[in-house]
Amino acid sequence: MTTRPAHPAPSRIGIIGLGMCVPAKVLTNHDLEQMVDTSDDWIRSRTGIVERRIAEPGTTTSDLAYESGKEALQQAGLTAKEIDLIIVATTTPDMLFPSTACLVQQRLGAKSAVCFDLSAACSGSVFAMITAQQYLLTGRYRHALVIGAEVLSGFIDWTDRSTCVLFGDGAGACVLAPVKRGGILATDMGSDGTAAELLQMPGGGSKYPPSHSSVDQRLHFLRMSGGEIFKLAVRRMVDSAKRVLHDARMQPAHVECFIPHQANIRIIESVAKWAGLPMEKVYMNLQRYGNTSAASNLMALYEAVKEGVVKRDDHVVLVAFGAGLTWGSLLIQW
Numbered sequence: 001m002t003t004r005p006a007h008p009a010p011s012r013i014g015i016i017g018l019g020m021c022v023p024a025k026v027l028t029n030h031d032l033e034q035m036v037d038t039s040d041d042w043i044r045s046r047t048g049i050v051e052r053r054i055a056e057p058g059t060t061t062s063d064l065a066y067e068s069g070k071e072a073l074q075q076a077g078l079t080a081k082e083i084d085l086i087i088v089a090t091t092t093p094d095m096l097f098p099s100t101a102c103l104v105q106q107r108l109g110a111k112s113a114v115c116f117d118l119s120a121a122c123s124g125s126v127f128a129m130i131t132a133q134q135y136l137l138t139g140r141y142r143h144a145l146v147i148g149a150e151v152l153s154g155f156i157d158w159t160d161r162s163t164c165v166l167f168g169d170g171a172g173a174c175v176l177a178p179v180k181r182g183g184i185l186a187t188d189m190g191s192d193g194t195a196a197e198l199l200q201m202p203g204g205g206s207k208y209p210p211s212h213s214s215v216d217q218r219l220h221f222l223r224m225s226g227g228e229i230f231k232l233a234v235r236r237m238v239d240s241a242k243r244v245l246h247d248a249r250m251q252p253a254h255v256e257c258f259i260p261h262q263a264n265i266r267i268i269e270s271v272a273k274w275a276g277l278p279m280e281k282v283y284m285n286l287q288r289y290g291n292t293s294a295a296s297n298l299m300a301l302y303e304a305v306k307e308g309v310v311k312r313d314d315h316v317v318l319v320a321f322g323a324g325l326t327w328g329s330l331l332i333q334w
């Protein structure tokens with residue numbers, strides 16, 4: 001057993017490095033017009049998505065996770081050996097076990113890290129950041145690498161126009177560590193298992209282990225009741241965003257950048273409206289990547305920072321929603 005030296009418990013945890021990786025292959029709405037009965041106009045107007053990235057056969061979730069994690073470490077100025085904890089949030093792990101986090105650990109050479117995966121679907125990166133923050137606040141661990149990564153394209157029914165136009169592949173990563181100023185100011189997480197059937201990938205687990213029958217029934221593909229998920233996503237994300245602001249005794253006017261889960265522009269517009277956040281403060285990159293599930297919030301944060309949309313001292317709210325159901329928010333001072 002490894003004995004870890006306990007550090008003095010820090011009072012603030014913040015992001016000290018970010019990374020992102022997407023596959024090179026672009027699948028446009030026009031490409032999808034050749035595959036299913038859809039149109040660029042329908043997809044743009046109903047979702048805001050224009051194109052998404054698709055992994056080449058053989059590219060795995062841990063490949064994308066590794067690349068994004070490596071960049072986050074470089075930005076943080078840390079070596080892999082200085083990482084104490086790796087959490088990979090994903091719904092599309094390389095395999096049921098071992099965890100994708102252990103595969104990333106091996107590639108990085110992060111010998112001292114404790115590694116596990118976290119399953120919270122599209123809320124994955126927000127859940128994983130909050131989970132890592134809790135460990136770091138104890139002082140037992142000092143540096144955590146959090147990655148949200150997905151190769152969803154292998155689990156999409158490419159004959160189902162109601163889902164195949166929505167999703168894409170990618171990974172986002174951050175390094176969390178004690179900070180002297182700013183950092184995470186408030187967090188919120190919630191779950192509702194009573195609506196589990198609204199969004200699921202039923203095959204491949206203990207309920208429907210892989211079999212000829214499970215393949216024939218198309219159980220290994222994502223299934224979604226889009227309309228119901230839409231309404232619940234808006235309600236839960238509005239409540240969650242309001243809760244972190246309330247806990248930090250802040251008003252929407254104090255927020256400089258709002259980074260919602262990148263699922264659908266109409267969901268995002270509704271959340272912004274009901275949370276009292278003007279669209280000028282909302283960051284979106286779903287037009288380029290679609291819904292990348294657990295990678296979504298971290299990929300959007302990465303690009304918002306890179307483009308200078310998020311600046312030093314800005315208050316940033318990340319809010320997520322996904323299968324489970326799960327939802328959560330983080331209020332961060334940059």
Ligand code: UT7
Nearest residue numbers: 038039042122161162165226227229230233263264321322
């Ligand atoms: O990541 C968290 C989980 N995911 C989400 O947050 C996604 C939540 N849901 C949504 O974003 C939306 O519900 C969708 C984008 C999935 C669907 O949009 P909608 O406005 O709710 O459309 P709808 O499902 O009510 O369908 C409207 C029509 C239907 O035709 P009829 O029955 O009215 O004739 C669909 O068959 O649009 C049709 N349709 C399409 N038409 C062209 C559905 N998908 C397509 C498509 N192309 N790709």
